[in-house]
Amino acid sequence: MWYEYLYRVLSIINYAILIIVALCLLPQIMYVLLAFVKKKTWPKSDKKCRIAFVIPAHNEEDVIYDTVKNVVEGQDYPRELFNVFVVAHNCTDGTAELARKAGAIVLTLDDPDPNRRMALYPLKHGIEHIINITENPYDLVIHLDADNHINAQFASLMNDAFQSGVEFARPYEGALNSTQNFYTKACSLFYAFDSRYGSRVRERLGLAAHVDGSGATMAVSMLRRTNGYDAVTIADDAEYSLNRMLEGVKAHFVEDAIVYQDSPSTFKDTAARNRRIGHGVMNLMKSRAGEILKTFFKTGNMSLLEMFSMYALNFINVFICIWFPLFYVYHFLYTGFAAYGYIPLEVWDVTFYHNVFWNTIIIGLSIGIALFILFGYIQAFIIVMTDYKKLGAQKRSQLMGAVFLFPAFLVVYMFTLGKGAVSKPKKWDKIKRNKISN
Secondary structure, X not given: OHHHHHHHHHHHHHXXXXXXXXXXXXXXXXXXXXXXXXXXXXXXXXXXXXXXXXEXXXXXXXXXXXHHHHHHHHOOOOHHHEEEEEEEEOOOOOHHHHHHXXXXXXXXXXXXXXXXXXXXXXXXXXXXXXXXXOXXXXXXXXXXXXXXXXXXXXXXXXXXHHHOOOOEEEEEEEEOOOOOOHHHHHHHHHHHHHHHHHHHHHHHHOOOOOOOOOOOEEEHHHHHHOOOOOOOOOOHHHHHHHHHHHHOOOOEEEEEEEEEEOOXXXXXXXXXXXXXXXXXXXXXXXXXXXXXXXXXXXXXXXXXXXXXXXXXXXXXXXXXXXXXXXXXXXHHHHHHHHHOOOOOOOOOOHHHHHHHHHHHHHHHHHHHHHHHHHHHHHHHHHHHHHHOOOOOOOXXXXXHHHHHHHHHHHHHHHHHHHHHHHOOOOOOOOOOOOOOOO
């Protein structure tokens, strides 16, 4: 009967989607399995370059003083060789005054265009100013967010990499407030994944790192070649990283340089950040996927294929959130009724549907549990055991509770990321800052 053929057609489509999902997940599985590969380090250099830290800020008076103070007074690097630039973007509070008080050079950007109310434009403005300084020019630009802190060795480690020929690099992404509550613990563990697993393994395999914002380190010579910060989309960090990869510039991972970020502390803020990521990366992939694949087949650059598989997960996530729930509800209802004789059959008998029904349950549960354990428990456990200090915890026990609840966070992440991928937020809600100190 027609519904038997419909079931077979939909099953074939589902098998194809499962294969695509599996192929995109393979690199992620490989990262976890290679978790203990030795990290890459660069030789200590006596030669020191001039560094400019640039911080785009819009009404960040709650956190900007501490952020600037952390950099100005906390670096194990000659003070005369670095400065902090804060770009006060349409600020109506005390951001500029507090940044100056903490020791920053403040650049003011007043831009009434509502379409430019995002960090991209003050970042562009700051970088353009820095790379055009001709008297005592800078060699490196390091991008920080207004709520970031960095470890004392950050500038020295990035200098060592630069003196070894690295033009573009990212640090380890740690957390300032990981022990605050469940959301900060889970977010900290999740965002550390690409540092502890993906970035380390990419570096050891000779693949380019994904440079995604906070702590991004860019050689001034490279920025001048690219006419400044040449990103134009809301996913500017991913776009700039992709542009360099397409040009053959290899980004690196400097693992011992740590940027401590302020993790979202509520469900609303967690979901808002995930929706931003999903929306920005989806739009980037829709516009650049063809170019990525074309350049890969032309150059054989495996970094492009790896990045494509990583960002393709945003497309895949839509199927995971929409197709799989709908298909498997239909699948179990149909095969269940067919297996137990509740609907007439002409093409396949009840034995066939009985086997399909129970095989799907057994195989599906086995794969689901295995992935849940691998991505939910094992990866979180390894991060807590090895990197808890980088996540702002004093003891492993402070984060261990999050390991057991981490799979639940992954489900939340998956659906909020999927929502962002298929919809455009009406506005970019400001995420609440968690003030560290005065």
